[in-house]
Amino acid sequence: MIDEVGSPAHRLPSAGRKIVVVGGGIVGATIAFHVADRGAQVTVVDAGSPGEGETSRASFGWINAREKGPKAYHTLSRRSLDMWSRFAQRLEVDVGLQWGGQLIWTDTRERAGRMEKAVERQRKSGNPVRLLTRGEMKELEPGIHPGGFSIACWSEADGQVDVPRVVRACLDRVSALGGTVLGGTSATGFAKDDQGRVASVETGSGRLQCDTVVLACGPEAPAVSALAGLEVPVHHTAGTTAVTTPVSPIFQRVTVAHAPSGLHLKQLADGSVVFGGFPC
Structure with a gap:
């Protein structure tokens, strides 16, 4: 999340905050659901069809805690094993878990x-x-x-889980919670306020006012983050x-x-x- 250019947000948004999530894949969709469930006003923008991007379509959806480093990553994976069943129940539909x-x-x-x-x-x-x-x-x-x-x-x-089902379920819940999902909408820039904080996201469909921006656009992250003056390193495999x-x-x-x-x-x-x- 970006609260300020170059300064990540470490706290979950409070109810009523306007959150724009750039990217409607598995990462963006799950983040959007969780912040919407906490009362944030969420808008998801995706350049294509949400859930149909490279990372989501290619995701294997394997839930595991095999040897992973560093230790924090392993701990996160172990906690994930414990959380997935509860998460799937919260989505209220079958996600192929x-x-x-x-x-x-x-x-x-x-x-x-x-x-x-x-x-x-x-x-x-x-x-x-x-x-x-x-x-x-x-x-x-x-x-x-x-x-x-x-x-x-x-x-x-x-x-294992069916990733496209999870994405659809999360975005459906975002809509049910009052959020907005915009497919075929690219982020083209970020406007800042007098303190240098991101105040809105420029898109091909207009300007979206926001308090926080989440960049979850997979392989497009370097190009999109550059619009906000950030450099996001990506390792290709x-x-x-x-x-x-x-x-x-x-x-x-x-x-x-x-x-x-x-x-x-x-x-x-x-x-x-x-x-x-x-x-x-």
Whole structure:
């Protein structure tokens, strides 16, 4: 959030404050819902169709607390595991939240050694994760045929969510709470008051008065933040995510699976499979 150019807001907005959220993806939509639920007057602007941007469409929606650093990030992920069920209930619609854990297996002794050490670290941090033999993995998921196999692990507390459903649910709640969602509307500039504080957002549809601006526009963050005199560093990584048409169930218990090749996949409630990976 930006209360003043170059000065992030550290406190949640009070009731009645005018908040403009630039970006209607998973980050912008969830922030908009939470501040609207606290009584703020919220307007969401998105250059395209909210929830259809690159980051939301490509988001895998995996809820987990695997090894993540720094410590604050790991703590946030652990708290997220505890909060998701309550959050989904507050949205009052089905967002495709599923629990069942994550299954990952290796095909070499070298990778198995790294997995064993990682599992031990996770256990010490309180994560419910355990190693599996080929037979135990087959019992857990009879439909998975791993080919080359050395060892597997199952993080039983992990889950997944249908990201586009979450975005739609959040923005619907924003509208129900009196907020406004503007698709096809780009932020083109920021006007400041005499103290240098952002006082309004300029858009192709007109000026939006505000007390606070939230920049949640994914890969467009550097360009949009530059309009406010800010520099937001973005680290780019290559990856691919695809979604199939609905198919018969592929998992018996788990919600997310990762193969040694780097392929990861999950199945949504409607039967469609989301899969992707990163170049090795």
